[in-house]
Amino acid sequence: MRLEAVVLPDKRRVSVKPAAILRCPMASAIAAWIRTDVAPLAASLGSVISDLDNFDSFECRGRNRMVGGRLSEHGRANAIDIRALKLASGRSISLVDRTVSRSLRESVLHSACARFSTVLGPGSDGYHEDHIHLDLMERRNNYKICQWDVWEPLPQIAPLLPAERPDEAPPREVADKSDATKPNAAKSEAAKSDAARSDTSEPEAGDTSPPAKKRRQNRRF
Numbered sequence: 001m002r003l004e005a006v007v008l009p010d011k012r013r014v015s016v017k018p019a020a021i022l023r024c025p026m027a028s029a030i031a032a033w034i035r036t037d038v039a040p041l042a043a044s045l046g047s048v049i050s051d052l053d054n055f056d057s058f059e060c061r062g063r064n065r066m067v068g069g070r071l072s073e074h075g076r077a078n079a080i081d082i083r084a085l086k087l088a089s090g091r092s093i094s095l096v097d098r099t100v101s102r103s104l105r106e107s108v109l110h111s112a113c114a115r116f117s118t119v120l121g122p123g124s125d126g127y128h129e130d131h132i133h134l135d136l137m138e139r140r141n142n143y144k145i146c147q148w149d150v151w152e153p154l155p156q157i158a159p160l161l162p163a164e165r166p167d168e169a170p171p172r173e174v175a176d177k178s179d180a181t182k183p184n185a186a187k188s189e190a191a192k193s194d195a196a197r198s199d200t201s202e203p204e205a206g207d208t209s210p211p212a213k214k215r216r217q218n219r220r221f
């Protein structure tokens with residue numbers, strides 16, 4: 001069947017975009033999941049779910065698009081790939097975005113793993129880093145696969161302190177010299193050494209010997 005929308009208990013419609021071609025049991029499982037688990041989750045955010053971002057549903061192909069691979073559940077219209085949920089507020093919640101609340105993504109993971117026999121997401125096999133795959137594949141003893149690592153959010157604040165100078169780093173004199181090749185750096189170095197004449201033991205960056213050598217060479221040839 002063609003699943004275009006799921007009607008919520010309060011008669012609101014959640015559009016499946018684009019509409020998904022699914023076998024009836026899979027379409028019913030998606031509808032029940034949206035009505036019972038996902039809609040209340042959106043409500044807990046003070047919003048209403050409006051769309052399900054359908055990345056892929058029915059397609060005649062092998063698993064992970066490998067030619068000759070075992071037929072994917074997509075080929076049996078028994079699977080859907082979801083990237084995001086859209087809320088009536090206009091907000092789109094990507095299920096694989098680390099900046100999205102971790103507890104929210106975990107709630108989606110637990111609800112999906114309770115209903116579908118296969119849930120694959122980031123960290124599963126490298127093919128599901130940008131979407132979540134759900135299917136109702138039948139296996140012996142109702143064996144289920146639930147592989148979706150809900151990654152930790154990235155640190156919000158970058159470390160402010162510079163990295164500690166490693167012991168094997170070249171002496172500061174060398175570093176200063178190479179800095180002095182930039183005109184501004186050279187100027188400020190000069191200003192510094194004017195201000196602090198005690199520091200004259202260090203060779204000046206503006207040493208004239210290399211250009212002099214060059215001139216001599218020019219004369220010779």
Ligand SMILES: [Zn+2]
Nearest residue numbers: 079080081133
């Ligand atoms: Zn898939």
